[in-house]
Amino acid sequence: MARASSALGTIRELSDLEQQLHREHLIRLDPEGRRDRFNGIADDTFITHYSARCFAGVTRVFALVDHDGHVRGTGELHPPEGDEPADIAFSVEPQLRRRGIASKLFETVIAAARAEGFDQLRITSSSDNQAMRALARKFGASFAFSYGEAIGTLMVAAPPLAAGHDGKTLRQARAPAFAGW
Ligand SMILES: CC(C)(COP(=O)(O)OP(=O)(O)OC[C@H]1O[C@@H](n2cnc3c(N)ncnc32)[C@H](O)[C@@H]1OP(=O)(O)O)[C@@H](O)C(=O)NCCC(=O)NCCS
Numbered sequence: 001m002a003r004a005s006s007a008l009g010t011i012r013e014l015s016d017l018e019q020q021l022h023r024e025h026l027i028r029l030d031p032e033g034r035r036d037r038f039n040g041i042a043d044d045t046f047i048t049h050y051s052a053r054c055f056a057g058v059t060r061v062f063a064l065v066d067h068d069g070h071v072r073g074t075g076e077l078h079p080p081e082g083d084e085p086a087d088i089a090f091s092v093e094p095q096l097r098r099r100g101i102a103s104k105l106f107e108t109v110i111a112a113a114r115a116e117g118f119d120q121l122r123i124t125s126s127s128d129n130q131a132m133r134a135l136a137r138k139f140g141a142s143f144a145f146s147y148g149e150a151i152g153t154l155m156v157a158a159p160p161l162a163a164g165h166d167g168k169t170l171r172q173a174r175a176p177a178f179a180g181w
Pocket residue numbers: 032033034036037088089090091092093096097098099100101102103104123124125129130131132134135136138
């Protein structure tokens with residue numbers, strides 16, 4: 001499994017058996033972080049059901065797993081539905097913010113989206129969530145504002161493959177690299 005490690009832990013995709021780590025991370029978020037992450041009030045019951053849904057279908061969850069095995073940050077990739085683009089979402093526990101964790105998770109989610117062939121991503125939060133807007137703008141998001149929400153859109157289409165590429169390895173060629181963190 002692709003992964004990248006640093007003093008803070010390892011960034012990797014969570015498996016179906018690791019839902020509990022995801023749920024516990026979301027429950028540890030501070031009240032403001034929960035509100036920003038879910039764009040509204042999210043109690044433990046809501047989070048428990050939300051996390052279960054993330055592991056019951058097609059969502060991919062990438063995480064920073066610390067050296068004690070706790071998930072301290074996540075980046076989620078929810079595939080497109082109908083005409084809607086893929087949705088992405090991020091959270092980092094308060095004591096670990098401003099250390100580049102969400103940026104690394106963002107890179108990882110973009111690489112995974114490219115590997116899946118998604119070319120447009122959407123990120124949504126409350127319109128006063130400056131951290132999320134600054135984070136997403138680093139990756140080229142542009143924002144629209146509506147009814148207290150900030151809706152960011154990013155185009156992430158993969159660059160064309162080199163001439164002579166055999167196409168069979170397309171997915172592999174575009175898989176997350178998790179290089180040097
Ligand atoms: C948004 C969030 C995920 C950022 O996590 P993070 O690990 O602290 O982010 P990074 O350290 O990678 O910072 C990325 C950029 O975001 C910006 N940023 C982060 N926190 C910020 C803050 N509090 N105020 C202003 N800008 C901020 C900075 O521009 C930073 O880049 P720089 O350090 O190169 O200047 C984190 O604050 C969080 O979990 N918030 C609660 C949940 C949430 O709002 N999720 C987003 C909606 S889905």
